Amino acid sequence: xxxxxxxxxxxxxxxxxxxxxxxxxxxxxxxxxxxxxxxxxxxxxxxxxxxxxxxxxxxxxxxxxxxxxxxxxxxxxxxxxxxxxxxxxxxxxxxxxxxxxxxxxxxxxxxxxxxxxxxxxxxxxxxxxxxxxxxxxxxxxxxxxxxxxxxxxxxxxxxxxxxxxxxxxxxxxxxxxxxxxxxxxxxxxxx
Amino acid sequence: xxxxxxxxxxxxxxxxxxxxxxxxxxxxxxxxxxxxxxxxxxxxxxxxxxxxxxxxxxxxxxxxxxxxxxxxxxxxxxxxxxxxxxxxxxxxxxxxxxxxxxxxxxxxxxxxxxxxxxxxxxxxxxxxxxxxxxxxxxxxxxxxxxxxxxxxxxxxxxxxxxxxxxxxxxxxxxxxxxxxxxxxxxxxxxx
Amino acid sequence: xxxxxxxxxxxxxxxxxxxxxxxxxxxxxxxxxxxxxxxxxxxxxxxxxxxxxxxxxxxxxxxxxxxxxxxxxxxxxxxxxxxxxxxxxxxxxxxxxxxxxxxxxxxxxxxxxxxxxxxxxxxxxxxxxxxxxxxxxxxxxxxxxxxxxxxxxxxxxxxxxxxxxxxxxxxxxxxxxxxxxxxxxxxxxxx
Amino acid sequence: xxxxxxxxxxxxxxxxxxxxxxxxxxxxxxxxxxxxxxxxxxxxxxxxxxxxxxxxxxxxxxxxxxxxxxxxxxxxxxxxxxxxxxxxxxxxxxxxxxxxxxxxxxxxxxxxxxxxxxxxxxxxxxxxxxxxxxxxxxxxxxxxxxxxxxxxxxxxxxxxxxxxxxxxxxxxxxxxxxxxxxxxxxxxxxx
DNA sequence: GCGTAAGCGAGACGGTACGTCTGGTCTTCCT
DNA sequence: AGGAAGACCAGACGTACCGTCTCGCTTACGC
Numbered sequence: 001x002x003x004x005x006x007x008x009x010x011x012x013x014x015x016x017x018x019x020x021x022x023x024x025x026x027x028x029x030x031x032x033x034x035x036x037x038x039x040x041x042x043x044x045x046x047x048x049x050x051x052x053x054x055x056x057x058x059x060x061x062x063x064x065x066x067x068x069x070x071x072x073x074x075x076x077x078x079x080x081x082x083x084x085x086x087x088x089x090x091x092x093x094x095x096x097x098x099x100x101x102x103x104x105x106x107x108x109x110x111x112x113x114x115x116x117x118x119x120x121x122x123x124x125x126x127x128x129x130x131x132x133x134x135x136x137x138x139x140x141x142x143x144x145x146x147x148x149x150x151x152x153x154x155x156x157x158x159x160x161x162x163x164x165x166x167x168x169x170x171x172x173x174x175x176x177x178x179x180x181x182x183x184x185x186x187x188x189x190x191x
Numbered sequence: 192x193x194x195x196x197x198x199x200x201x202x203x204x205x206x207x208x209x210x211x212x213x214x215x216x217x218x219x220x221x222x223x224x225x226x227x228x229x230x231x232x233x234x235x236x237x238x239x240x241x242x243x244x245x246x247x248x249x250x251x252x253x254x255x256x257x258x259x260x261x262x263x264x265x266x267x268x269x270x271x272x273x274x275x276x277x278x279x280x281x282x283x284x285x286x287x288x289x290x291x292x293x294x295x296x297x298x299x300x301x302x303x304x305x306x307x308x309x310x311x312x313x314x315x316x317x318x319x320x321x322x323x324x325x326x327x328x329x330x331x332x333x334x335x336x337x338x339x340x341x342x343x344x345x346x347x348x349x350x351x352x353x354x355x356x357x358x359x360x361x362x363x364x365x366x367x368x369x370x371x372x373x374x375x376x377x378x379x380x381x382x
Numbered sequence: 383x384x385x386x387x388x389x390x391x392x393x394x395x396x397x398x399x400x401x402x403x404x405x406x407x408x409x410x411x412x413x414x415x416x417x418x419x420x421x422x423x424x425x426x427x428x429x430x431x432x433x434x435x436x437x438x439x440x441x442x443x444x445x446x447x448x449x450x451x452x453x454x455x456x457x458x459x460x461x462x463x464x465x466x467x468x469x470x471x472x473x474x475x476x477x478x479x480x481x482x483x484x485x486x487x488x489x490x491x492x493x494x495x496x497x498x499x500x501x502x503x504x505x506x507x508x509x510x511x512x513x514x515x516x517x518x519x520x521x522x523x524x525x526x527x528x529x530x531x532x533x534x535x536x537x538x539x540x541x542x543x544x545x546x547x548x549x550x551x552x553x554x555x556x557x558x559x560x561x562x563x564x565x566x567x568x569x570x571x572x573x
Numbered sequence: 574x575x576x577x578x579x580x581x582x583x584x585x586x587x588x589x590x591x592x593x594x595x596x597x598x599x600x601x602x603x604x605x606x607x608x609x610x611x612x613x614x615x616x617x618x619x620x621x622x623x624x625x626x627x628x629x630x631x632x633x634x635x636x637x638x639x640x641x642x643x644x645x646x647x648x649x650x651x652x653x654x655x656x657x658x659x660x661x662x663x664x665x666x667x668x669x670x671x672x673x674x675x676x677x678x679x680x681x682x683x684x685x686x687x688x689x690x691x692x693x694x695x696x697x698x699x700x701x702x703x704x705x706x707x708x709x710x711x712x713x714x715x716x717x718x719x720x721x722x723x724x725x726x727x728x729x730x731x732x733x734x735x736x737x738x739x740x741x742x743x744x745x746x747x748x749x750x751x752x753x754x755x756x757x758x759x760x761x762x763x764x
Numbered sequence: 765g766c767g768t769a770a771g772c773g774a775g776a777c778g779g780t781a782c783g784t785c786t787g788g789t790c791t792t793c794c795t
Numbered sequence: 796a797g798g799a800a801g802a803c804c805a806g807a808c809g810t811a812c813c814g815t816c817t818c819g820c821t822t823a824c825g826c
Contacts, residue, residue, distance in 0.1 A: 008791025009801040032306035038781060047804040052783065110361055111305035114298050115223035120363060128362055151377055156367035160374065163355030170301055170357075171319060172311060176347035183351065186342055186377040199822025200770035229812055238773040243814065391775045391818050414688040418807060429778045434809065489687050492743055496684035497605040502745060510744060533759055538749035542756065546736030548743075552683055553701060554693060558729035565733065568724055568759040585797070609786075620798050625788070767826085777816075785808070795798075 011054070018044040019051060020068070023061045028101045032108055035062075059112050059119045062105050063126055069102035070127075076134045081142040083184055089138070090161060090180040097169040107169055132158065148188040160187060202245070209235035210242060211259075214252045219292050223299055226253075250303050250310045253296050254317055260293035261318075267325045272333040274375055280329070281352060281371040288360040298360055323349065339379040351378060393436070400426040401433060402447045405440070410483045414490055417444075441494055441501050444487050445508055451484035452509075458516045463524040465566055471520070472543060472562040479551040489551055514540065530570040542569060591617040592624060593638045596631065601674045605681055608635075632685055632692045635678050636699055642675035643700075649707045654715040656757055662711070663734060663753040670742040680742055705731065721761035733760060 007013075022044035026035045037058055041048045055061050074096045077085040097103040109127070113120035132155070139154045150157045161183055168175045198204075213235035217226045228249055232239045246252050265287045268276040288294040300318070304311035323346070330345045341348045352374055359366045404426035408417050419440055423430045437443050456478045459467040479485040491509070495502035514537070521536045532539045543565055550557045595617035599608050610631055614621045628634050647669045650658040670676040682700070686693035705728070712727045723730045734756055741748045 007802070008793090009799095009803095010792070012802065015803080031308070036781060037783080041804095045804090047806085048783080049785085049805090050803060053802075057783095107305050111302035113363075114302035114361065117222065124363070151373050152367065152369060155364075156370055156373075159355045159359055159364070159367065160351075160370065163358030164350045165354070166358050166361075167354030168350055170305065170361075172304075172315070173346075173350070176343065176350065178343060179347055179351065182342050182347075182378070187373075196822095198771070199824090200768095200772095201823070203771070206772080227812060228814085232773095236773085238771095238775085239814080240774090240816085241772060244771080248814095391773095391816090394776070397777075413690070419809085420807060423778090427778080429776095429780095430809080431779085431811090432777065435776080493684035493687035495745075496680050496743065499604070506745070533755050534749065534751060537746075538752055538755075541737045541741055541746070541749065542733075542752065545738070545740030546732045549736030549739050550732055552687065552739075552743075554686075554697070555728075555732070558725065558732065560725060561729055561733065564724050564729075564760070569755070588797075610788075611786080618798085620800085621788085622790085622799095623797060626797090630788095765826100767824105769824085770822090772819105772821075774818085775816100776818105777814105779813080779815105780811105781813105782811080783808105785806105787805090788803105790803075791801090793799085795796105 012050075015044070015046050015050055016054065019046055019055075019061060020065045022046075023058065024065050024069075024101055024105065027062070027108060028104060032112075057119075059109065059116070060122065062109055062112075063122060066102060066105045066109060067127060069100075069105070070096075070131070073100055073102060076138060080145065081138045082145075082147040083142070083188055086138065086142065086148070086161075086188070087180055087184050090165065090184070093162065094165050094175045094180070097165060098175065103169070107166075110166070110170070135162075142188075148184075151187050151189075157187065203241075206235070206237050206241055207245070210237055210246075210252060211256045213237075214249065215256050215292060215296065218253070218299060219295060223303075248310075250300065250307070251313065253300055253303075254313060257293060257296045257300060258318060260291070260296070261287075261322070264291055264293060267329060271336065272329045273336075273338040274333070274379055277329065277333060277339070277352075277379070278371055278375050281356065281375070284353065285356050285360075285366045285371070288356060289366065294360070298357075301357070301361070326353075333379075339375075342378050342380075348378065397426070397428050397432055398436070401428055401437075401443060402450070404428075405443045406447050406451075406483055406487065409444070409490060410486055414494070441491065441498075442504065444491055445504060448484060448487045448491060449509060451482070451487070452478075452513070455482055455484060458520060462527065463520045464527075464529040465524070465570055468520065468524060468530070468543075468570070469562050469566050472547070472566070475544065476547050476557045476562070479547060480557065485551070489548075492548070492552070517544075524570075530566075533569050533571075539569065588617070588619050588623060589627070592619055592628075592634060593641070595619075596634045597638050597642075597674055597678065600635070600681060601677060605685075632682065632689070633695065635682055635685075636695060639675060639678045639682060640700060642673075642678070643669075643704070646673055646675060649711060653718065654711045655718075655720040656715070656761055659711065659715060659721070659734075659761070660753055660757050663738065663757070666735060667738050667748045667753070670738060671748065676742070680739075683739070683743070708735075715761075721757075724760050724762075730760065 019040060022040045023035060026039055026043060030039075035058060037048055037051055040046075040058065040061070041051055051061070055064070074092055077089055079085055097106060109119070109123050113123050135158050136154045139148075139150065139157055142148045143150060143154075152160060161180075164179060164183075165175055196205075210231060213231045214226065217230055217234060221230075226249060228239055228242055231237075231249065231252070232242055242249075242252070246255070265283055268280055270276055288297060300310070300314050304314050326349050327345045330339075330341065330348055333339045334341060334345075343351060352371075355370060355374075356366055401422060404422045405417065408421055408425060412421075417440060419430055419433055422428075422440065422443065423433055433443070437446070456474055459471055461467055477485075479488060491501070491505050495505050517540050518536045521530075521532065521539055524530045525532060525536075534542060543562075546561060546565075547557055592613060595613045596608065599612055599616060603612075608631060610621055610624055613619075613631065613634065614624055624634070628637070647665055650662055652658055668676075670679060682692070682696050686696050708731050709727045712721075712723065712730055715721045716723060716727075725733060734753075737752060737756075738748055
């Protein structure tokens with residue numbers, strides 16, 4: 001790797017990206033156990049101090065990558081929402097969580113939140129909360145437009161739609177193929 | 192604590208229980224971060240070697256406590272299963288996972304499974320698998336008896352019923368009160 | 383290096399010696415700058431924690447080696463002291479300080495004492511003080527026996543005899559060959 | 574401190590002096606450990622970069638102050654040298670080394686020379702060497718004038734006269750009051 | 765009834781990673 | 796040129812646990 005150009009007294013964007021990518025790569029390649037600050041620093045070609053200067057802990061690094069990657073690879077549909085766009089979102093969600101490296105980051109952060117209340121808090125504030133807000137908007141918009149008639153309030157609806165997907169991903173079981181269809185049919189259905 | 196009576200060349204059951212309880216207590220009091228073998232040994236008044244002699248790692252300790260506690264506090268209903276017994280099971284499951292210390296152990300092991308494939312494997316083989324078997328039996332028995340007519344195959348049904356509960360517990364959100372009722376009504380319902 | 387035999391729950395004498403020798407070697411080979419706890423640990427094949435368990439700091443390691451090595455390689459003469467035995471001691475002192483690795487340790491500790499009052503204190507209490515006591519005994523014994531008639535009180539005599547040797551060693555100048563003879567002749571002389 | 578007048582594109586003499594004094598003060602107040610380039614810069618009201626621009630390292634700063642201060646406060650006697658002027662020089666030397674802040678700098682540089690060969694080299698070339706030259710001239714002039722008849726060659730004489738003083742200062746022992754007199758009497762004496 | 769075998773508390777050991785700190789270099793901006 | 800500020804790499808610091816090992820003891824079993 002060529003020595004990166006020094007940025008003087010401004011934050012070095014290259015270093016920031018190198019760290020995010022190194023964290024991502026290490027997580028995928030060596031699991032959370034291999035994700036040490038020491039290893040990230042070495043892989044990114046960065047001093048440990050540079051990491052600690054900008055991130056309180058390694059989960060904050062993961063959070064940053066997750067936020068950026070989710071926006072890119074699992075966008076909330078922008079079309080006027082219908083049962084169909086929601087179905088498509090669920091399918092994308094399932095793919096994200098099982099196949100995308102960023103999905104692995106999501107599962108890791110859910111996991112780490114169980115071990116560490118501070119992680120749980122930040123994870124909520126910076127990821128789960130904002131994300132849920134957008135998803136809720138999607139549900140209520142579809143409801144208001146008469147596209148769907150959910151059997152449960154919006155948040156409960158989302159828990160029921162996403163919960164099984166996440167649960168399957170966490171327990172490493174395949175996500176049943178008919179799951180999205182059935183849930184949408186029975187829980188958002190006309191009657 | 193009085194020095195426990197030495198058991199000679201037989202495994203010391205008291206030591207075993209002390210370790211399990213120490214692990215449980217430490218998890219509740221100081222979280223997974225405070226759950227170190229060193230701390231368990233000190234709290235249980237046991238040598239580290241005694242722990243390593245009987246458990247490959249600290250998650251195996253948790254697994255042992257979880258198995259014993261789940262059998263005691265979240266038994267599979269033995270009555271001939273109906274929509275009602277299943278509903279009651281879901282409610283008990285929700286309470287277990289949000290209020291019982293053993294529920295915290297369950298969430299912790301789900302979490303740790305994300306970080307460690309070996310943990311994931313053992314967790315499946317010794318807990319999730321056997322448990323799922325019994326739950327599946329419950330579902331198929333109810334189906335065969337004509338008590339319920341699930342919209343999905345048995346495993347998918349269980350994922351849909353339990354997934355949202357676990358997901359809410361993991362993300363620390365309240366479990367919607369109408370959730371069990373609605374899911375049972377719409378997904379196991381007569382039509 | 384073959385793995386050293388573990389000593390169980392007793393302090394491992396081999397490890398202790400390995401640390402002392404590693405420190406000595408590193409000082410000679412790479413100077414005080416290369417003498418880090420990290421390097422000592424690596425060279426001795428010992429964990430850092432083992433070093434911190436037994437020595438408050440790296441200068442205490444040096445102090446231990448110095449004490450043991452001085453006793454071995456620069457013993458206080460045991461014969462009834464005369465002008466001749468004192469002369470021989472001075473010569474041995476000069477060799478020790480210029481040629482022996484342990485002499486380098488001595489110079490290093492004198493140096494480090496300038497930088498660090500705590501070092502100065504320990505160095506005095508554990509090395510300079512006891513050593514001076516024995517040397518003073520040597521001088522007074524010789525005086526009492528009528529073998530020498532010093533022009534100065536015992537401690538001043540020792541400062542005058544040893545000071546130039548140490549000073550030359552510190553400033554890296556050769557120790558004048560006639561120095562010991564002349565000093566003994568003029569300052570301990572008969573008249 | 575009033576902002577110093579900027580000197581444009583010439584080296585700022587005020588800044589230079591501020592650095593020297595700051596280094597001196599810090600050494601006396603906080604010891605060598607507290608003498609960091611960072612601290613010097615802050616105390617002198619100077620940018621770190623300015624220091625690194627002009628001095629390779631902090632010992633070079635000390636060397637500069639030592640040279641200037643020694644010339645001022647421990648001048649080589651200019652009168653035709655006699656036993657008396659030499660005695661007076663020794664007394665001044667003893668005071669310098671035990672009481673003068675610059676004496677502390679001298680001891681510090683002797684110490685640092687043990688840790689760092691590069692320091693030792695510069696220290697010799699810029700301080701010890703030139704100084705010794707002048708002192709040697711003093712001795713030989715006195716000898717040639719018949720004022721003294723040293724028992725040892727000039728350099729050895731100086732080692733014997735100054736060595737004990739430096740040694741006492743380094744080991745923090747009092748310098749015996751009769752030392753200078755006795756040494757001069759016995760070693761530079763008429764017989 | 766005594767030797768053997770195993771379990772036990774204790775704690776030292778070689779390691780890994782932690783999060784903190786300092787040192788010296790570099791860059792930008794302003795005076 | 797020089798001040799101020801601060802990011803950066805490098806790597807040592809002392810700490811916490813890891814999992815392994817040996818010690819010295821105690822008990823239970825079987826010859």
